[in-house]
Amino acid sequence: MTHVGLPRALGTCYYPEHWPQERWEADARMMAESGLTWVRIGEFAWSRLEPRPGDLQLDWLEKAIEILNEAGLKVVLGTPTATPPRWVVDKHPDMLAVDEQGRPRAFGSRRHYCFSHEGYIEESRRITAILAKRFGASVAAWQTDNEYGCHDTTVSYSDAACRAFQRWLEARYGDIEALNEAWGNVFWSMEYNRFDQIGLPNLTVTDPNPAHALAFRRFSSDQVREFNRVQLEEIRKYSKAPISHNYMGQVTDFDHYALGADMEIATWDSYPLGFLEDRVVAAPEYKQAFARQGDADFQAFHHDLYRAVGRGRWWIMEQQPGPVNWAPHNPAPLPGMVRLWSWEAFAHGAEAVCYFRWRQAPFAQEQMHSGLLRPDSSEAEGLREVRQVANELASAPKVEGNVADVALVFDYDAEWAWAVQPHGQGLSYFGLVLAQYRALRRAGLNIDIVGPSTRDFSDYKAVFAPGLMHLPDDLRTALEEAKCVVVLGPRTAARTIDFEIPTPLPPSLDALQVTVTRVQSLRSDCPVALEGGGNAVGYLETIASEHEPVLEDSAGAPVAVQNGNLMYCAAWLDDEGWDRLISIVAAQVDMVTRSLPVGVRVRRTQSQEFWFNYNAHAVQTEAGEIEPASLIMRTL
Amino acid sequence: MTHVGLPRALGTCYYPEHWPQERWEADARMMAESGLTWVRIGEFAWSRLEPRPGDLQLDWLEKAIEILNEAGLKVVLGTPTATPPRWVVDKHPDMLAVDEQGRPRAFGSRRHYCFSHEGYIEESRRITAILAKRFGASVAAWQTDNEYGCHDTTVSYSDAACRAFQRWLEARYGDIEALNEAWGNVFWSMEYNRFDQIGLPNLTVTDPNPAHALAFRRFSSDQVREFNRVQLEEIRKYSKAPISHNYMGQVTDFDHYALGADMEIATWDSYPLGFLEDRVVAAPEYKQAFARQGDADFQAFHHDLYRAVGRGRWWIMEQQPGPVNWAPHNPAPLPGMVRLWSWEAFAHGAEAVCYFRWRQAPFAQEQMHSGLLRPDSSEAEGLREVRQVANELASAPKVEGNVADVALVFDYDAEWAWAVQPHGQGLSYFGLVLAQYRALRRAGLNIDIVGPSTRDFSDYKAVFAPGLMHLPDDLRTALEEAKCVVVLGPRTAARTIDFEIPTPLPPSLDALQVTVTRVQSLRSDCPVALEGGGNAVGYLETIASEHEPVLEDSAGAPVAVQNGNLMYCAAWLDDEGWDRLISIVAAQVDMVTRSLPVGVRVRRTQSQEFWFNYNAHAVQTEAGEIEPASLIMRTL
Amino acid sequence: MTHVGLPRALGTCYYPEHWPQERWEADARMMAESGLTWVRIGEFAWSRLEPRPGDLQLDWLEKAIEILNEAGLKVVLGTPTATPPRWVVDKHPDMLAVDEQGRPRAFGSRRHYCFSHEGYIEESRRITAILAKRFGASVAAWQTDNEYGCHDTTVSYSDAACRAFQRWLEARYGDIEALNEAWGNVFWSMEYNRFDQIGLPNLTVTDPNPAHALAFRRFSSDQVREFNRVQLEEIRKYSKAPISHNYMGQVTDFDHYALGADMEIATWDSYPLGFLEDRVVAAPEYKQAFARQGDADFQAFHHDLYRAVGRGRWWIMEQQPGPVNWAPHNPAPLPGMVRLWSWEAFAHGAEAVCYFRWRQAPFAQEQMHSGLLRPDSSEAEGLREVRQVANELASAPKVEGNVADVALVFDYDAEWAWAVQPHGQGLSYFGLVLAQYRALRRAGLNIDIVGPSTRDFSDYKAVFAPGLMHLPDDLRTALEEAKCVVVLGPRTAARTIDFEIPTPLPPSLDALQVTVTRVQSLRSDCPVALEGGGNAVGYLETIASEHEPVLEDSAGAPVAVQNGNLMYCAAWLDDEGWDRLISIVAAQVDMVTRSLPVGVRVRRTQSQEFWFNYNAHAVQTEAGEIEPASLIMRTL
Ligand SMILES: [Zn+2]
Ligand SMILES: [Zn+2]
Ligand SMILES: [Zn+2]
Incomplete structure (x- = not known):
């Protein structure tokens, strides 16, 4: 929590290379006048920094930084490795990533590289070192690559990925018999004689071994961290400025905590309207109602997630300022939403909100x-x-320490495990955690998202940790021994580290006697009713336990059981089910909950309480009436 | 019908290679105590039988067979050719099948071989011979490969398939001019000069010539039979035990009658809940109502089909015993369904029902x-x-001869012909035959499914043969001369053997003057009403006939016509239409029909009548009230 | 308008190579007796004209032409280049086109060539020259290739296309810096050093640069024209007969005006029922109501379009005469529709209507x-x-000059620009223009579709030109200076020739001060209501203008503005919106409009007024009651 006391700040993303140099000063002046203090630049500029192999052209960038600095703006410099120029690809034709269908992903847009390609890793190191050396002292922060x-x-x-995966497996398992044993390769005679026989788990006749698929997901995540570390190493040789990376919304293919641990600040790119359209799972009526506002929980979830990734220090590096170009539909935000989104970020502890982008580009993809x-x-x-927010910030508190009664565990490894074996159509770990997050938000609670390496839960009254398919021993111990109420399940500890069903059967807890004896996935039109209201939907375990059920189905079978502080919920619930579960927990720990209407959310900092109304109509709340697409800030 | 008088038996599928040898005896003892008498083993064990090229490790399998035999269990040994180990693929890299998109289907699951690859055929022969020699005397039955x-x-x-297809065509047509003529290759200048110019009918700009596509489907089916015959040849050198193969549900890409003719027993793998989800075509409400029970006709259809394939001798080799893993949704069966499914198989004449699998594997895909x-x-x-079924079997009749008033022709060649040219979206031969089968079942009739090589229909009061696009001359004669009522159409005899529209126009029957003058396919929202009730749906022929119509549309155009015993129905009908058609036929042949409610079905053997209730609620029938997911057995 | 005064004629498509020579005379006689005067032949016959390289077999074709001519029939001879035989592909294995997924499009149907393959272009020139030389004097017209x-x-x-594209770009841009600048390749470092580095815009990681994609679309269109010109060059060396090509419905990937400018006659292939099923965008209820009649505007649109492409001279070369084989559903036309479709073509100025095909082929794809x-x-x-139409033609007027009050601009380049950047799901230029065309038809108006090279609008009372994303300067001037009302927008002049947003912001007109300040695309469930009725749907611009709004939204924002003759409409409207817009324009120019019911359409020639009823029920109109699927012809 090193950020406490910093001023909340605004910024923007700027591409001096897109505009004549004559405009730079006027732009810088206008940014400053608008209340901005941060400018991110450079992250796609490789073809201007090195138009031909070795032909370095850094003067223009130095000039741009100078002009920005002189206007009182601080610069975040991005390394340009998300967009290697054509000549880099010509030099390393096999650096292109290959898609699941086996097709090389061609040059002509961005991110056209494979994280495992050693030649490209060296190019990335080289250009990063050059930039760090030249600009290490003149920039206020760094960004590695982009999204x-x-x-x-x-x-x-790719072949590069395949070879690297074989090496990764050999390092992990040592000898091939250990791998065969760990993966259960005796099944379907999938046993290997040597590591170099192991292929990638795509284009198999039917599903590959889930252990194989999960190992490949873990490897792929590790490659991102290794790629990033090379840049960190070079930057730190020449610069003391903090380093960040701008994560995206619901990109869960690599472990953000792992990268976050290597850097000083986490940032993310928040596009509420685009995300509602292209990744939020919701009924059409909901998407219709919030088409110009975005989902009231999706951004908040990521704010809380990336606060954890950044160990307290986080920004929005790219905030949607109007219609975007890339979603299935691209409406304009309701008047007020840009302000609302900005304040929501500050309410969740952001140090800075930067808008993407300063000036709309007249050319190319965006x-x-x-x-x-x-x-x-x-x-x-x-x-x-933006100007209004800047004015409001002038009299607002600085960044404050975070307060939350509830922790919600989010684990990238669990996301991959569920993806490898969803068991039922449409089931995902991300969806399960977001459903539980939404329910906690409906109850008006402040939430901390925490990673699976968390061992100390003493700050919280309750911890929710659904769906942790593999539960490391020390996390299991920490959760069992926590003094607060801990809600586990469904699918907790369902797999060993190598994706085997353990014996004794899951979840196999010391502090709560419960056994999953059967697992079902349910059609969406086949919910299982709970006694007293709500339903199990999608995923349901049959459990045996000696403890009294906290929830049971209408036939009397236990759905959630508890012993002392430890509760196990054996199902994915619908909204009413989650609300009931949270009420039960809240009553046990003496935690005040609300029942907020759709689109209304509350968030507290140490000194402020924010009420957000995502609806297109005014809503009456205990804090007073909130205008459409607006908020109320109360001092506590 | 060699099976009459055998005891009805139970069994299971077991993988000794998945478990420590210490457990084998306890497993065997428990199987026997549970009432099982058959155990299938070995069909995926190649990597344990031959971990490296030529390194044979057969002792463990001998030990497993010994232990099972000593517990009083009979063993079905499967050849392991569905899962060639990695080293086999390394030895024959081009043995992998290639999908329709041109992508090799990678190692990493199962069935990763092309039936036309000569190198792999020899590997298959070699491992089969080795097993047959060692275990020919100690096993009670064989299974070739798997599904x-x-x-x-x-x-x-694949290239191997392409070369084999060219040879197959040359053998069939002799010279290239004959093929060009037979296929009408003059159309669009598709004429070839030599057989080695002929490619496979995938990735063409628009549809390939249907004659080309159909020939490739026939070739592909023949390759399966040839592949299987190699194993039969080796097994029979060393063993007198009967040989079987375990077919799947609705896998219609090869001619099961052809394989069945080469072996003693047909078996199939029955997964009612998985099949309902992933292959039964039905309204969502129907799938919702039967999500935990399965479709009430789908398994029965396959029981009747594989009874024909096995020339009377058939088993269920794999019976779903609980939730499966591979369907879009995987719910648990209603209590009672495992018993119901088992008894339904016996009611249709099964010799044995084996459950898949003995113990749930903690690892890998399943x-x-x-x-x-x-x-x-x-x-x-x-x-x-299962124990309950075992107890009930103790006092039940043995396997009895079959009785049916009605025959329904099912022809794999017609399935391929329709697939090559469905003419309308969603139309398939399988769907047409199943629709007619369902209607006959609603009428409470026992049905024999018979193949297109049937010439003697004297056991039946009525024969239904819809959709036989190519009608061989001798089958045509047999049907025209049958003493019972024969219902043909739609699309009967619509094509020559080489997929040409014949002149005189179809169906061109001697015993019934009717000509199809036009063919339509209909949108699902554009049914054509029949006078008196019901509709033509999906597929409708305009026919000209001098005979009185049996059914006509509301504008007075004939839809079904009859002369003597021979009837031609020119349309795919809806349920009411089929029911009317069957009533008309039943009245003519003095056949008693019922009108069974949804989910209730009847089946008679020589001495028993079974009433099955697939519904989740009790149903009152003439045989009394049947509990949900239960059955009534009556002695006749 | 060179066609005025020609007799309206009928014809058919005939494949003598499919039938024994003995039938040819009887066929020819029967055609003539049925009232046909034109026969198209030869366009797929390459494998019979040249069965092996250089082995020319032209005598049979000469014989066929003789027989047809002797029966009084005129012949259109097609060049056979849509179906190169297998040996041509063997000679040029890389002549196959490659699809967007990178897969060669295999031999085995038709159109299996890449327009950029130089070897195939020479084969095309060679076979065309051979045919032109031999038959140049004996045929009455030519058709190049097919569809x-x-x-x-x-x-x-393909690689051939890639190399040709690089040459095309070099010719267009001269040096690589100019291209980089024009495309804005600085964005995402997409700058090239040399033309031979430029790939095709497929399989990129995310969207390619729209300038890149649009250039490739323009290049691809040019290649079609170049390919066609080679044939024209050869034919004209030996023949004075007019040359045509048979275009398809809604194939908009190449510029038909450009090809049309090179030839004497435009023809097209009209399959109303197939098109309704597979390309008309409409609600299921609409498709159900018109399943046997087709869409009441789709054919008319193409009649008007191809009249423009043929500079007044146009035919239907292939008219659907009954059920087709290739649509998702293939019903029979209602009795009367073949006559209706035929007369509709004549009402729009067709010189000839030819039916596809004379005799149904018993073999192959169709x-x-x-x-x-x-x-x-x-x-x-x-x-x-057809006979009825032939009889009616005997006493009908000859082909007359066209009359229309309204022009509607259709521009292929705009179609590609929208396709490259639809901005919202389902938005297309074709859809926008067709929506406006439908509204003009509902108003009972005669419409001329005109190309973007039109500069003289003096024949019209109103011109509609929606969606012209790039507006060449001289067209802009012509539209601004036209004496009639000109309705532009949305998206008019939104891009420079190289797909850049211009400054000043679009549409930047001299005669009307209006600026698009923001662009939105809307979910289909998020229409924006207009004050007074109707909605903006799908696409909506925010505009600033000093002029009074003609339409505004319910919040008072301008949606259409006008100054003098020039109007700008900033939205895609729904039916009510278009109707209101047309009413406003009609009132200004004193143009009488009707409000025709669904399925009823009117079309006038100089001396006749045609009323068409596409409905399956009779409709009362001011011209009297029209029977179902029928028409009324009135002399003016
Ligand atoms: Zn971004
Ligand atoms: Zn199986
Ligand atoms: Zn055609």
């Missing part, structure tokens, strides 16, 4: 992505709200 | 597939019902 | 496509209606 994993780029099925300025430099709708 | 065609593996677009035991060896829900 | 672009064949991702005769040479249903 790792975006466009499904974490996983590559020409329909709005900026704070239009292509002709006139002011776009969003800029007015 | 031919499962995972869409009958058809391969770890979520339930067994009779859980991974920790505790008893799963299904085992209780 | 360019059908089966998605305009665009090929065996289920009905002809005027059945495969057994009996007369099919359609022929009766």
Whole structure:
């Protein structure tokens, strides 16, 4: 929590290489006048920094940084490795990632590299070192690359990835018999004689061994961290500025905690309207109602997640300022939403909110992505709200320490395990955790998302940890011994580290006697009713336990059981089911809950309480009436 | 009908190679105590039988067979050719099948071989001979390979398949001019100069010539039979035990009659809940109502089909005992269904019902597939019902001769012809025959499914033969001369052997003057009403006939016509239409029909009448009230 | 308008190579007796004209032409280049087109060539020259190739296409810096050093640069024109007969105006029922109501479009005469529709209507496509209606000059630009123009579709030109200076020639001050209501203008503005919106409009007024009651 006391700040993303140098000063002046203090630059500029192999052209960037600094702006410099120029690809033709269908992913957009390609890793090290050496002293922060994993780029099925995977497996398992044994390769005669026989788990006749698939997901995540570390190593040789990476929404293919542990700040790119359209799972009526506002929990979830990834220090590096270009539909935000999104980030502890982008580009892929300025430099709708936020910030508290009664565990490894074996159509770990998060938000609670390496839960009244398919021993111990109420399940500890069903059968807890004896996945039109209201939906375990059920189905079978502080919930629940579960827990730990209406959410910092209304209509709350697409800030 | 008088038996599928040898005896003892008499083993064990090229390790299998035999269990030994180990693929890299998109189907699961690869055929012969020689005397039956065609593996677009197809065509047509003429290759200048110019019918710009596509389907089916025959040849050198293969549900890519003719017993793998989800075509409400019971006709259809394939001798080799792992949703069967499914098989004449699998595997692809035991060896829900069936069998009749008033022709060649040219979206021969089968079942009739080589229909009061697109001359004669009522159409005799529309126009029958003058396919929202009730749906022929119509549309156009025993129905009908058609036929042949409610079905053997209730609620019938998911057995 | 005064004629498509020579005379006689005067032949006959390289067999074709000519029939001879025989592909293995997924499109159907393959271009030149030399004097017209672009064949991702694209770009941009600048390749470091580095815009990680994609679309269109020109060059060396090409419905991948400018006549292939099923975008209820009649505007649109492409001279080369074989569902036309479709073509100015095909082929891909005769040479249903049309033509006026109050601009380049950047799911330029065309038809107006090279609008009272994303300067001037009302927008002039957003912001008109300040795409469930009725749907621009709004949204924001003759409409409207817009314009220019019911349409020539009823029920109109699937012809 090193950020406490910093001023809450605003910023923007700027591409000096897109505009004539004559405009730079006017741009910088206008940014400063608008209340911005941060500018991110450089992250796609490789073809201008090195137009031909070895032909370095860094003066223009130095000039741009100077102009920005002189206007009082601080610079975040991005390494340009998300966009290697054509000549880099010509030099390393096999550096292209390969998709699951076996097709090389061609040059012509961005992120066209395989994390495992050694030649490209060296190019990345080289250009990073050059930038770090030249600009290490003049920039206030760094960003590595751009949006790792975006466009499904974490996983590559290239030859380079295959060879690296074989080495990774050999390092992990030592000898091939150990791997065969660990994966159960005797099944279907999948046993290998040597590591170099192991292929990638794509294009198999039917599903590959889930142990094989999960190992490949873990390997792929490790490759991202290794790739990133090479840049950190070079930057730190020459610069003391903090380093960050801008994560995306719901990109879960690599372990963000692992990368976060290597850097000083986590940032993320928040596009509420695009995300609602292209990744939030919701009924059409819901998407209709929030088409111009976004989902009221999706951004908040990521704020809380990336606060954990950044160990307290986090920003929005790219905030949607108007219509975007890339979603199935790209409406304009309701007036007020840019301000609301900005304040929501601060309410969750952001140090800075930067808008993407300063001026809309008239060319190329994102020409329909709005900026704070239009292509002709006139002011776009969003800029007015940014100015308002800047004014409000002047009299607002600085960044404060975080407060939350509830922790919710989110584990990337569990996400991969569920993806490898969802067991039922549409079931995902991310979906399960988000469903539980939504229910906690409906109850008006502040939530900390915490990673699976957390061992100390003493700050919390309750911990929710659904779906942790593999539960490391020390986490199991920490959860069992926590003094707060801990809600586990479904699917907790269902697999060993190598994706085997353990014996004794899961979850095999010391502090709570419960056994999963059967697992079902349910059609969406076949919910199983709970006694007293709500339903199990999608995923349901049959459990045997000597303890009294906390929830049971209408036939009397236990659905959730508890012993002391430890509770196990054997099902994915519907909204009413989650609400009941949370009420039960809240009553036990003396935690006040609310029942917030759709689209209304509350978030507290140490000194403030924020009420957000995502609806297009005014809503009456205990904090007073909130205007459509607006918020109330109360001092506590 | 060689099976009459055998005791009805139970069994299971067991994988000794998955468990420590110390457990084998206890397992065997428990199987026997549970009332099982058959155990299938070995069919995926190649990597343990031959871990490296030529390194044979057969002792463990001998030990396993000994232990099972000593416990009083009879062994079915499977050849392990569905799962060639990695080293086999390394030796023959081009043995992998190639999918329709041109991608090799990689190692890492099962069935990763092309039936046309000569190197692999020899590997298959070699390992089969080795097993037959060593175990020919100690096993009670054989199974070749496993589930031919499962995972869409009958058809391969590999180079090996292409070369074999060219040879197959040359053998069939002799010279290239004959092929060009037969296929009408003058159309679109598709004429070839030599057989080695002929490619496979995938990835063409628009549809390939249907004659080309159909020839490739026939070739692909022949390759399965040839592959299987190599194993039969080796086994029979060393063993007198009967040989079987375990077919799947609705895998129609190869001619099961052809394989069946080469072996003593047909078996199949029955997964009612998985099949309902992933292959039965039905409204969501129907799938919801039967999600935990399965479709009330789908298994019965296959029982009747495989009875024909086995020329009277058939088993269930794999019976679902609880939730499976591979369907879009995997619920648990309603209590009672494992018993119901088992008895339904016996009612249709099964000699044995074996449950898949004895103990749930804790690892690899099928770890979520339930067994009779859980991974920790505790008893799963299904085992209780298996014990009940075993008890009931003790006092039940033995396997009896079959009785049926009605024959329904099912022809794999017609299935391929319709697939090559469905003419309308969603139309399939399988769907047409199943629709007619369902209607006959609603009428409470016992049905024999018969193959297209049937010439003697004297056992039957009525024969239904819809959709036989190519009608061989002698089958045509047999049907025209049958003494019972024969219902043909739609699409009967619509094509020559080489997929040409014949002149005179179809169906061109001697005993019934009717001509199809036009063919339509209909949108699902554009049914054509029949006078008196019911509709033509999907597929409708305009026919000209001098005979009185049996059914006509509301505009007075004939839809079905009859002369003497021979009837032609020119349309795919809806349920009401089929029911009317069957009533008309039943009245003519003095056949008593019922009108059974949804989910209730009747089946008679020589001495017993079985009433099955697939519903989740009790149903009142003439045989009395049947409990949910239960049955009534009456002695006749 | 060179066609005025020609007799309206009928014809058919005939394949003498499919039938024994003995039938040819009887066929020719029967055609003539049925009232046909034109016969198209030869377009798929390469394998019979040249069965082996250089082995020319032209005598049979000469004989066929003789027989047809002797029966009084005029022949259109097609060049056979849509179906190169197998040996041509063996000679040029890399002539196959490559699909967007990178897969060669195999031999075995038709159109299996890449327009950019130089070897194949020479084969095409060679066979065309041979035919032109031999038959240049004996045929009355020519057709080049067959249905360019059908089966998605305009665009090929082959190596040949890539190299040709690089040359095309070099010719267009001269040096690589100019291209980088024009495309904005600085964005994401997509800058090239040399033209030979530029790949095709497929399989990129995320969207390619839209400038890149659009250039490739333009190049691909140019390649079709170049391919066609080679044939024109050869034919004109030896023949004075007019040359045509048979275009398809809604194939918009190449610029038909460009090809049309090179030839004397435009023809197209009209399959109303197939098109309704497989390309018309409409609600299921609409498709159900018109399943046997087709869409009441789709054919008319193409009649008007191809009249423009043919600069007044156009035919239907293939008219659906009964059920087709290739749509998702293939019902029979309602009795009367073949006549209706034929007369509708004449009402729009067709010189000839030819039916596809004379006799149904009993073999190969189109065996289920009905002809005027059945495969057994009996007369099919359609022929009766053709005879009726022939009789009616005897006393009908000849082809007349066209009359229309309204012009609607259709621009292929705009279609590609929208396809490259639809901005919202389901939005297309074709859809926008068709929606406006439908509204003009509902108003009972005669419409001329005109190309983007039109500069003289003096014949019209109103011009509609929606969606012209790039507006060339001289067209802009012509539209601004036109004396009639000109309705532009949405998206007019939104891009420079190189797909950049221009400054000043679009549409930047001299005669109307309006600026698009923001662009949105809308979910289909999020329409924006207009004040007074109707909605903006799908696509909506925010505009700033000093002029009074003609339409505004319910919040008072302008949606359409006008100054003098020039109007800009900033949205895609729903039916009510378009109707209101047209009413406003009609009132200004004193143009009488009707409000025609669904399925009823009117079309006038100089001396006749036609009323068409596409409905399956009779409709009362001011011209009297029209029978179902019928028409009324009134002399003016
Ligand atoms: Zn971004
Ligand atoms: Zn199986
Ligand atoms: Zn055609």
